[in-house]
Amino acid sequence: MEVPAQLRMIIFGTFLLYTAILLGIGVYSQRSMQKVALANYVDEFYTAGRGMGALVVALMIAAGLCSAGTFLGGPGLGYAVGLAWALAGFSQVFMNFCVLGGVGKKIGIVARRIKAQSYLDILIHRYERNPIVGLLGVLSMVVFMGAYVTSQFVGGARLFESMTGFPYWLGLVLFSVVVLIYAAFGGMKGVSLAVIVQGLVMTIAVLVLFFAAMGRLMPLESAIRKIGQLDPKLISPWTWKPQYEFSMWVVFGLVTISLPHGVLPTLTYKNTKAMRSAIVLGTVFVVLWTLMLIWMGNLTRALIPNLKVPDHAIPSLAMTVLPPWLTGVVLAGVAGAIQSTVGAMILVISATIVRDAYLAFINPKATAQQLKSVTQITTIAICAIIFLAALNPPKALEWVIVFAIGGLASSYFFPMLLGLYWWRANEYGAIAGMVGGLVTYMLIKGKILPALAFGMDPIVTSLVVSGLLVVVVSLLTPQPSKRVVLTYFGKGVPEEM
Amino acid sequence: MKDLDSRNYDIRDIEIDPRFKIAYKEMLLTLGVWFLFMVVSLVVAYTLGKGPVDQYTYVLGMPAWWFGAIVVTLFFAVIVIYISQFVFTDVELTDEPTKAPTIRNRNN
Known part of the structure; x- marks a missing residue:
């Protein structure tokens, strides 16, 4: 992307402001975690004492599952493949309904019975604490999710580099260090407070971008016809055979029920009333984000027909139709989508290691003080390893991502x-x-x-x-x-x- | 203790928690609605979207199939919100001895 120097500074400034707000949340949640009694520490850290309300649960699921894919990769495929892909994006709009309606109530009750702090706890107890189930779970969770988190940071930092002109490492630091601070020191409390800011910024970014782009594209019909003339495949569902489209619906819609970072909020909600409201709120958020963003990826073709990197569709569109400071908000929205997913995943990995590896295999009789220290050290260590891996992405990373x-x-x-x-x-x-x-x-x-x-x-x-x-x-x-x-x-x- | 580890028992002797029966029904409803949403979306998109692209009819500036898919999604959004508010029920999440009437179900 060619970005004028002045624009870069404004984008950078807006992004810094967003980062500062998150940093504030990190400090606040760290202070509030310090006040938590030792005996409740792990419970507070991983599941916020099971007291979360509708908005937080809704956003934890929505923003937790909507990662860089919804802001970069998804619109990028809308740009490159066309509306057939965008149609598959619709499959995810009811993720809150699928997760909460599908497993929310059952997990809510069972988790309280077995005092589950992690997704894997539910499985391990259900399957007789079988060590093979535990080991398979811990390994796949740590390897797959660790790699996924790393790749999200890499994507975010590269975008930062190309939008602001500042070096990759600085982008990585800004993208990751705030998450590390609020996740490692604030636990679920930090992640859930941050997700409110992130969800808000994502929504503002999407709405502003959608209406500005629509204003520029009017009349819509001639814009879409123009895309159809570039390549008819871009606006036909038949670009993909129906059975392939079906499988994409399964990938992005149905399996949300079994993704640990998506199911995580079912361990934390306060009561079923909050759960039911979370379905309503979550549906509104995800319908807006998905419909508008993925479609816009496709519509970007009408304004910028020859992007080298399709994943840059949304950022490029933002720079074309928005004033500079709002472009910065869009970058912050992308960051929010990435960070909210990463925050949830880091908690999942950490809970898995502490609960299902340390407590299950290494030290079943750990004291409250030991558990607190292990929780903190583990979470910080995970963050450090991921940061180092993202700084110089290993070759094996891409291979793992394919399977993640x-x-x-x-x-x-x-x-x-x-x-x-x-x-x-x-x-x-x-x-x-x-x-x-x-x-x-x-x-x-x-x-x-x-x-x-x-x-x-x-x-x-x-x-x-x-x-x-x-x-x-x-x-x-x-x-x-x-x-x-x-x-x-x-x-x-x-x-x- | 020994008894709890037993793998020789009759499932019909175990009282099923009525809350889990509710949860089970709601899961079936959720998956059912989601599958219906998928089927309707795909049928609408792939029938309205048939034929050469330059002969597409347009509704409100969008190809008819795309417009149809958006309408289907918004329609199901209303259904999902309705279900979450008026069909899904509230249950107590903790095991309080006072809650939930005893139901002994021999068929389950």
Whole structure:
């Protein structure tokens, strides 16, 4: 992107202001965490004492799941592939409904029974604290999510570099250090306060950009016809075969139920009234963001037909139609989308390591003081490793990213969904389903057995394989223990779990 | 303790928490609505979007299929909001002994 020097300074200034606000939140939440009693520290840190209201839960899910994809990658594909892709984007608009309506109530009750602090806690307790389930979970969570977080930072810092002209490392510092401060020192409290600012900035950025762009594009019909003349594929759904479009809907819509950073808020909401309101609020936010942003990616073609990097569609559009300081707000919106996802993911990784690795395998009898220190040290260490990895992205990173979200989704979807709603599912079925789903996904995605995709995204076949394995293997092996069935289906916890 | 680890018991002897039955029904409704949304969106888009692009009809400046997909999405947004407010029920999240009447279900 060619950006005039003066514009760069204004964009940079607006972005700094946004960063300063987040820094304030970081300091505030760190202070407020210091006041928390030692015994409640871990509970407060990971799930904010299960007291979160509707707006925060709505935004945690919406902004947590909407990452750089919604602001950069998604519109970029709208620009490069066309409206067929934008249609697939619609699949995610009801993510709050899918997560909260699908698993919210059940997890809300079970999490209180077993005192779950992490997504993996729910699975591990359900599957008899089986060490293989635990180990598989910890490994896949740390590797996949760690790589994903790193890639989000890399994307954000590159965008910062090209919009402001300042060096990559400075972008990385500004993008990441604030998150590290409010996540590592403020925990869920920091992340949930920040997400309100981020959600607000994202919404302002989207609305301003949409109406400014529409103003420039009028009359709309001739703008769209112009795009159709560039390449008819850009405005036809038939660019993708219906079965491929279907698989994209599964990837972006359905599997949100099993993504740990999306499910995280179900551990934190205060009561079911807040949960139901969170569906309403979340639906409004995500419909606005998705519809407007991904469509705009496509419409950018009419104004700027020859972008070298399609992912720059939204930033380039912003620079074309908005005054400089509002362009800075759009950059802040992108940053917000990235940081909110990253914040949630860092908490997931940290909770996984502390709860499901340290407490489960290394030191089951840790004292409250030890747990507090381990929680802090782990979270800071994760942040430091991710920062270093993003500073000089390792080659393996891109390889892991290819498998990250699809791999997570295809290994967790059925073990989670069936575990919550089908009493007969047991640990043998879960292990078979987790491994089977992931292996199938890798075989297809890694182009070893591409034919198994049947013209769709590999996730569909992987999900089918994983689901069948959970069911068949569970039925062939003993039913789950009475303790588990009582806790997850019965009327109460039999004893201290 | 020993009894709780048992894997030999009759599931019909375990009382199912009525809240979990509600949660189960709501999950089915959620997935059902989402699948319906997907099917309707895809059918609308792929039928209205058939044929050569330069002969598309336009509604409010948009190709008819795209306009249709937006209308379907907004329509389902209203349904989702309605369901969350008037169909989904409130339950107590903690296990208080006073709450929830006892239901013994032999069929489940």
